[in-house]
Amino acid sequence: MASKIQIEVVSAEESIFSGEAEFIVAPGLMGELGIYPRHTPLLTNIKAGALRIKLPNENDEQLIFISGGILEIQPGLVTVLADTAIRGHDLDEAKALEAKRLAEELIKSNASEVNYAQAQAELSEALAQLQAISRLRKKIH
């Protein structure tokens, strides 16, 4: 009897947990989800909270705290795509605004006209300087 289910908890930065479990409780967006093996395929968002994993042959449950993400269930496999950061529409928005503001401040302090010619001139100037330096070095040695 297949009374175990494979569980993978991964985040964008690392693999957090991988192993077999008898039973899992996850904090779904619409309420807590209890998952036994051979659960029907399901996809849901999960809230920040604790993931409780009952490992086989152990009385204690393993707790993993996650700050939200997406939960995918297939009959023999549960995957938690955990977020590495606490997300929320407002928070994301704030981060985006901050990034935008930084960039805009910069544009204000510069006249905005793309000038490749100047950049290329600068680049070739730097290259010429480098060449001169290396030639000088050879002379010294």
Next chain:
Amino acid sequence: MPGSKEIRTKIKSVENTRKITKAMEMVAASKMRKAQDRMRAARPYAEKIRNVAAHMSHAQPEYKHPFVVKRDETKNVGIILVTSDKGLCGGLNTNILRVVVNKMQTWESENKSIRICAIGNKGYGFMTRIKAKLSSQVTGLGDAPHMDRLIGPVKVMLDAYVNGEIDQLYIAYNHFINTMKQEPVMQQLLPLSGESLGAPSGHWDYLYEPDAKVIIDDLMVRYIESLVYQSVAENMASEQSARMVAMKAASDNAKTVIGDLKLVYNKARQAAITKEISEIVGGAAAVSG
């Protein structure tokens, strides 16, 4: 013994330089290992999310997320430019910037406007210098990239795409092939092509809570973010390897220079001794003669 003091000082100074480059080489080598691990650790997430996204885009044909919809005309282009924060890593940043600038020139000649999201100090500095249109930027990421720092700048670009301010989004970074080889690449992120998601896997569908659309939206954003994260992690691994190789070359060069200088020094010393002896012998011969 003319000039011997100058040569000795010079040898000393090159030796000191070599100590520094040697130390930097070793630091880069140890950081490189960690950066590579980090790069690999990010893969399962991206793979998993791609599988789910592929399945969903096939199972839910009636809902098309804006990221998958191809636009008829491309007027504006967005670029996420990933570079390192620090220099002294060989031609790494120059290579990627050259690729990007070439592409930008082509687009400019086609009258497409370009928006940049700069990740990393070097690309940011370069883009301000050429006065390109920066939409967002993040610098000073440190040794380990954090999703937390990337969400904001990436969201600016994604929002611009959804609002129709840009019609295509590209990402440019250094692809890590191995320690000796890194390759600058420029890939299209948006719109997502069907092929990049892969083929469907069977004719079943998930139950969705609360509903499919919400989850697809969440998933797509995370998918792009994970791709960006992966690129940043890969660029960091490339940076450390490139630095290690560059510093190794610098240490080797310093070694050759030291060798050459020592040769010159010894020759000068020998010449001085020979001259002294011949003076003494000459003097003695004059006295006895």
